[in-house]
Amino acid sequence: MAQEGAAGGSLERHCPTYxxxxxxxxxxxxxxxxxxxxxxxxxxxxSLPTVGCSFFTKILRMESATVKxxxxxxxxxxxxxxxxxLYYRGxxxxxxxxDITNKETLGRAKQWLKELEKEFLxxxxxxxxxxxxxDLAEEREVPTEEGEEFxxxxxxxxxxxxxxxxxxxKDVFMAVALQxxxxxxxxxxxxxxxxxxxxxxxxxRTGCCRV
Amino acid sequence: xxxxxETGPLKKNSRDYSLxxxxxxxxxxxxxxxxxxxxxxxxxCLDGHTDCTLWTPFNKMxxxxxxxxxxxxxxxxxxxxxxxxxxxxxxEVTIVEKAxxxxxxxxxxxxxxxxxxTFFFANLRDRDxxxxxxxxxxxxxxxxxxxxxxxxxxxxxxxxxxxxxLAVSPPSALNNRPVNFCAGEVPxxxxxxxxxxxxxxxxxxxxxxxxxxxxxxxxxIHFFEYGRGMCMYRTAKTRELVQKGIPENLRGELxxxxxxxxNEMVTHPGYYGDLVEKSxxxxxxxxxxxxxxxxxxxxxxxxxQNELGIAALRRVLTAYAFRNPTIGYCxxxxxxxxxxxxxxxxxxAFWLLVALCERMLPDYYNTRVVGALVDQGIFxxxxxxxxxxxxxxxxxxxxxxxxxxxxxxTLFLSVMPFxxxxxxxxxxxxxxxxxxxxxxxxxxxxxxxxxxxCCDEGEAMTILGRYLDNVVNRQSVSPPIxxxxxxxxxxxxxxxxxxxxxxxxxxxxKFSNLKADDIEQMRFKQRLKVIxxxxxxxxxxxxxxxxxxxxxxxxxxxxxYVVFKAKYLMSCYWGNNRAAAAxxxxxxxxxxxxxxxxxxxxxLFISLTPWSCGAHTPVLAGRLFRLLxxxxxxxxxxxxxxxxxxxxYHGDLTDKLKIxxxxxxxxxx
Numbered sequence: 001m002a003q004e005g006a007a008g009g010s011l012e013r014h015c016p017t018y019x020x021x022x023x024x025x026x027x028x029x030x031x032x033x034x035x036x037x038x039x040x041x042x043x044x045x046x047s048l049p050t051v052g053c054s055f056f057t058k059i060l061r062m063e064s065a066t067v068k069x070x071x072x073x074x075x076x077x078x079x080x081x082x083x084x085x086l087y088y089r090g091x092x093x094x095x096x097x098x099d100i101t102n103k104e105t106l107g108r109a110k111q112w113l114k115e116l117e118k119e120f121l122x123x124x125x126x127x128x129x130x131x132x133x134x135d136l137a138e139e140r141e142v143p144t145e146e147g148e149e150f151x152x153x154x155x156x157x158x159x160x161x162x163x164x165x166x167x168x169x170k171d172v173f174m175a176v177a178l179q180x181x182x183x184x185x186x187x188x189x190x191x192x193x194x195x196x197x198x199x200x201x202x203x204x205r206t207g208c209c210r211v
Numbered sequence: 212x213x214x215x216x217e218t219g220p221l222k223k224n225s226r227d228y229s230l231x232x233x234x235x236x237x238x239x240x241x242x243x244x245x246x247x248x249x250x251x252x253x254x255x256c257l258d259g260h261t262d263c264t265l266w267t268p269f270n271k272m273x274x275x276x277x278x279x280x281x282x283x284x285x286x287x288x289x290x291x292x293x294x295x296x297x298x299x300x301x302x303e304v305t306i307v308e309k310a311x312x313x314x315x316x317x318x319x320x321x322x323x324x325x326x327x328x329t330f331f332f333a334n335l336r337d338r339d340x341x342x343x344x345x346x347x348x349x350x351x352x353x354x355x356x357x358x359x360x361x362x363x364x365x366x367x368x369x370x371x372x373x374x375x376x377l378a379v380s381p382p383s384a385l386n387n388r389p390v391n392f393c394a395g396e397v398p399x400x401x402x403x404x405x406x407x408x409x410x411x412x413x414x415x416x417x418x419x420x421x422x423x424x425x426x427x428x429x430x431x432i433h434f435f436e437y438g439r440g441m442c443m444y445r446t447a448k449t450r451e452l453v454q455k456g457i458p459e460n461l462r463g464e465l466x467x468x469x470x471x472x473x474n475e476m477v478t479h480p481g482y483y484g485d486l487v488e489k490s491x492x493x494x495x496x497x498x499x500x501x502x503x504x505x506x507x508x509x510x511x512x513x514x515x516q517n518e519l520g521i522a523a524l525r526r527v528l529t530a531y532a533f534r535n536p537t538i539g540y541c542x543x544x545x546x547x548x549x550x551x552x553x554x555x556x557x558x559x560a561f562w563l564l565v566a567l568c569e570r571m572l573p574d575y576y577n578t579r580v581v582g583a584l585v586d587q588g589i590f591x592x593x594x595x596x597x598x599x600x601x602x603x604x605x606x607x608x609x610x611x612x613x614x615x616x617x618x619x620x621t622l623f624l625s626v627m628p629f630x631x632x633x634x635x636x637x638x639x640x641x642x643x644x645x646x647x648x649x650x651x652x653x654x655x656x657x658x659x660x661x662x663x664x665c666c667d668e669g670e671a672m673t674i675l676g677r678y679l680d681n682v683v684n685r686q687s688v689s690p691p692i693x694x695x696x697x698x699x700x701x702x703x704x705x706x707x708x709x710x711x712x713x714x715x716x717x718x719x720x721k722f723s724n725l726k727a728d729d730i731e732q733m734r735f736k737q738r739l740k741v742i743x744x745x746x747x748x749x750x751x752x753x754x755x756x757x758x759x760x761x762x763x764x765x766x767x768x769x770x771x772y773v774v775f776k777a778k779y780l781m782s783c784y785w786g787n788n789r790a791a792a793a794x795x796x797x798x799x800x801x802x803x804x805x806x807x808x809x810x811x812x813x814x815l816f817i818s819l820t821p822w823s824c825g826a827h828t829p830v831l832a833g834r835l836f837r838l839l840x841x842x843x844x845x846x847x848x849x850x851x852x853x854x855x856x857x858x859x860y861h862g863d864l865t866d867k868l869k870i871x872x873x874x875x876x877x878x879x880x
Contacts, residue, residue, distance in 0.1 A: 019667070019669070021669070028500065028503065028504075028542065029503045029504075045510075046506060046507045046510045047507060047510075048507050048508065048510075048546060048625055049504050049507060049542040049543075049545065049546075050542075051542060051543045051546070051616065051617040051620045051621055051625055052613075052614075052616030052617040052620065053613065053616075053617075054676075055614075055669065055672040055673070055676060057669060057673060070668075070669040075542060076542075077500065077541065077542045079541050079542070079576070079577075079578055079579060079580055080542070080580060081579075082579045082580075082745060082748065083579075083580065083584070083616060085748070086609075086612055086613055087613065089609075118752075118755050118756070
């Protein structure tokens with residue numbers, strides 16, 4: 001999992017920093033960039049279609065740890081599909097975003113899931129299914145239950161959000177962070193995949209001393 | 212071989228090159244280089260070139276160089292790269308005159324144009340032959356006839372014509388065109404959006420306005436000295452002015468000239484209007500995607516906060532998608548086109564978009580953005596060469612491939628404040644892709660120390676993102692447009708602003724020895740690499756997708772995939788079945804991209820099956836094919852193919868019996 005920020009100074013010894021790479025995937029115009037923008041700035045605005053990718057970081061100070069989320073927002077158009085693997089490489093979590101007013105976009109999110117499943121082992125990545133645009137309730141094409149049911153069947157996190165009216169955006173990122181931390185705790189005694197946490201090397205990724 | 216689809220429809224029309232002078236092997240390369248240097252249309256074909264001198268009235272010299280002649284243009288490039296470039300469209304030529312050899316220099320030739328400019332060449336070997344070729348081409352120049360201008364080829368005149376200093380073509384030359392598209396006249400048919408939405412900017416009165424006026428004045432002087440319009444002498448002085456940022460009022464005109472879009476526009480009158488009419492009311496994937504992006508192309512600019520601007524953008528993008536369905540619409544085109552529309556009318560913006568998509572940024576907006584990946588590969592190669600210590604670090608971080616895609620695809624418009632990025636666009640239209648590479652290197656160079664110290668990709672992304680957000684244009688007379696991206700990367704410390712003109716200057720000082728020709732060569736090499744790696748990705752993805760419940764190992768599957776794909780491709784190229792090419796739709800998932808029909812399957816079956824049974828083998832193959840073709844479209848994909856193969860090779864006895872049994876039932880039978 002993420003490199004654990006070994007204590008940079010004695011003060012932070014009990015509050016490690018974890019850095020996680022979170023990638024946003026989904027069809028064009030489902031609101032990936034808007035979710036990121038809402039989360040970062042707590043505001044809404046029309047954004048340009050993402051070309052390639054954009055990148056943001058957000059720091060969460062939680063009780064037991066500090067979490068730095070590196071959010072990679074990807075291009076939704078099919079033409080950019082072949083470059084997307086550049087961006088989800090090494091991700092710790094993925095938000096599969098669809099638009100509740102457009103049934104096709106859920107299908108596309110399911111395809112993304114398939115692709116991720118080929119790329120990652122189940123316990124290597126936290127995946128959340130996110131139905132965005134709940135503010136457009138009257139145009140809804142995908143019932144909440146449908147998304148929820150699918151997410152349950154594949155053990156994904158699930159949320160319906162609205163970047164526009166600020167519904168559950170923070171919560172979904174928080175849920176992802178919590179799940180990541182929980183997995184960290186479960187695997188802490190024996191680092192998975194035989195990786196040693198090299199304190200010297202991972203120190204570099206520590207946010208503690210510089211954040 | 213694989214990717215003929217990537218080159219767009221126009222490449223296929225390019226003629227068989229039967230060049231007259233350069234019979235050497237690299238004739239084709241020379242031809243491409245010629246077109247790229249002078250930004251000529253795709254179908255232009257170099258006929259030959261010859262050494263000569265050109266009289267340059269602005270410094271009263273005869274400068275040595277080469278004259279190039281092709282079916283519609285005469286061009287000149289000086290030996291010293293910076294000294295002078297000249298493009299004379301034959302449609303503009305009125306007189307070609309063999310002047311008297313009693314002049315100072317031997318074999319003089321003068322060429323005059325409709326705009327009353329006269330160019331003097333000399334030292335032409337084979338002058339008679341050259342004149343013959345030019346007059347042949349002139350006679351075939353279509354745009355001549357309607358104009359009713361007599362072409363006179365004077366064979367020999369007693370004296371050198373009184374050297375008329377070049378007359379300046381009327382400044383309005385570019386603006387008075389009839390508008391014949393769309394039902395009702397729309398303002399954007401004749402004007403750029405900026406003129407229509409000029410916000411009452413007091414900026415124009417202040418010191419910035421004065422600076423802008425001075426820039427305009429410099430260009431006016433330049434026009435007076437070097438000519439205006441297509442035939443202007445292009446010199447180091449021109450570049451110098453471009454680097455200072457083209458004044459807003461001249462952007463449209465100069466972009467059209469430097470990109471060569473002007474040539475295509477005037478030789479295709481009415482083309483855009485017709486396309487708009489034809490494409491109106493038609494719906495497909497491209498129009499659907501365009502519609503979705505119209506309001507998020509330049510949302511912060513008042514020009515796109517109303518139906519006038521949006522409709523213009525819709526028409527231009529839709530018309531392009533209809534012109535070139537191979538590209539259709541790609542996100543990034545909307546961002547670029549909205550900027551074009553600020554400074555140009557619709558038709559002009561359309562032809563600029565054509566120049567970008569089909570010549571200056573080849574294959575950028577095709578399926579899988581191959582062209583941009585190619586130039587990104589070149590960028591990596593150049594980084595290795597010019598910034599070796601950084602290159603190693605970047606490799607480790609994997610940043611270049613991650614971040615630079617949008618730099619290329621949107622010419623920095625999506626990553627830098629608009630007022631700054633538009634100056635980059637100015638230089639790009641003048642210099643070509645070389646400039647984008649040069650600036651990209653300068654950006655890495657400026658951040659070298661910070662980048663060397665970063666520990667992960669994210670940190671490097673933040674450094675570069677913040678740098679780009681803070682590149683400012685302090686001379687801009689337009690009220691600033693909020694830069695969307697900046698809001699996200701702003702940190703705690705006050706940002707350090709970078710002046711766009713400083714950045715450009717540095718990029719020339721440090722990296723201007725990049726040569727356009729070399730870059731074309733590199734594109735060719737990178738292209739093969741990129742396509743190869745995309746094909747590898749496709750292969751891996753397909754093999755992985757089918758590998759479960761199949762008896763073959765991954766290696767065997769990869770080999771089978773190669774054989775399968777080869778069979779498909781062979782039929783595209785050699786078979787009489789041209790439909791096979793149409794069968795490949797690159798927007799489909801990889802697995803569905805290559806599919807074979809029964810005849811192809813039979814051939815594969817015969818060479819691969821363990822169940823060969825003499826004369827009956829083709830019959831068996833046919834039956835197995837029908838059995839495998841679950842959706843009955845008479846085509847099978849790789850998965851269906853290997854399922855069949857695996858049954859024969861790896862099924863247990865019961866499975867094999869089952870298959871044999873089924874082969875005797877419908878649909879097999």
